[in-house]
Amino acid sequence: MRLITDLSLLQASPLPPSVATIGFFDGVHGGHRFLIRQVCEAAQERGLSSLLITFPQHPRRVMQASYQPRLLSTFGEKCSLLASTGVDACVALPFTAGLAALSAREFMQQVLRDQLQVRTLVIGYDHRFGHNRAEGFDDYVRYGQEMGIEVVRADAFLMDGAKVSSSAVRALLDAGEVDKAARCLGYTYSLEGRVTVGQQIGRTLGFPTANLQVTDSCKLIPADGVYTVRVRVGEHIYKGMLNIGCRPTIDDDTHRTIEVHLFHFTGDLYGQLLRVEFLRRIRGEQKFDSREALARQLQQDAEACEKGEE
Secondary structure (H helix, E strand, C coil), X not given: CEEECCHXXXXXXXXXXXXXXXXXXXCCCHHHHHHHHHHHHHHHHHCCEEXXXXXXXXXXXXXXXXXXXXXXXXXXXXXXXXXCCCCCEEEECCCCHHHHCCCHXXXXXXXXXXXXXXXXEXXXXXXXXXXXXXXXXXXXXXXXXXXXXXXXXXXXXXXXCEECCHHHHHHHHHCCCHHHHHHHHCCCCEEEEEEECCCCHHHHCCCCCEEEEEXXXXXXXXXXXXXXXXXXECCEEEEEEEEEECCCCCCCCCCCEEEEEECCCCCCCCCCEEEEEEEEEEECCCCCCCHHHHHHHHHXXXXXXXXXXX
């Protein structure tokens, strides 16, 4: 996949005529992949290239500096996932105040047709674009006819009769249902972060843990609780047990921590970059009467995690 992050490069190396679609594509879930397959099939039928148009930053964050998105994928993760779909090219379009001010017709003519050489535009069944998002599919078809862009409505994607969307996946992660979220995504949800120095309380309970500082502060962190996880350390993969929460038995404060224990691991993890994949939630966060009671529960959690199916 050719990734274009600087539109000025298109002057020397323009894109070929294409079938394209537009979206933020957070998480690149099953619904996105279904839409992208339709783009690729339409491109093949028409003898054109396939193109995705996305944004490196959440559009709302550009317009509202205080907005803190809860992302399913970082920009790098999103690009890797989009590349895996087999699409020919992806344009990461800088979302600016000027771009936001364009009407749908102006966007189609100035950006899609003139800059990006789009000949066919595949629109998600509920997607709207342009200033105030005032226009709809019939308007896009009319504008396209005026400027030589074919506009096609994409089929909707349903799983078990329900719409798969980024917001639906976020709701599942907020509920700790990481296994259901993985089914919608088509892959296991993950967090990446550096191991920082913690209070080392886990050692006293028989389960030394690595304190994880998530690399991207906008990445969504699943619900508090204990999870079975898979952890990548360099080229090695370990099964592990992870806790998200405020450690009510130890601290009882409002500061959330992410702590992971790697089974059958020996060595020093401080400063290392870990990728943690969430397999299933064992239980929610609990407050115990004593550290001894917590240690007994951790032993039960560890047994459940090690025996749990991936």
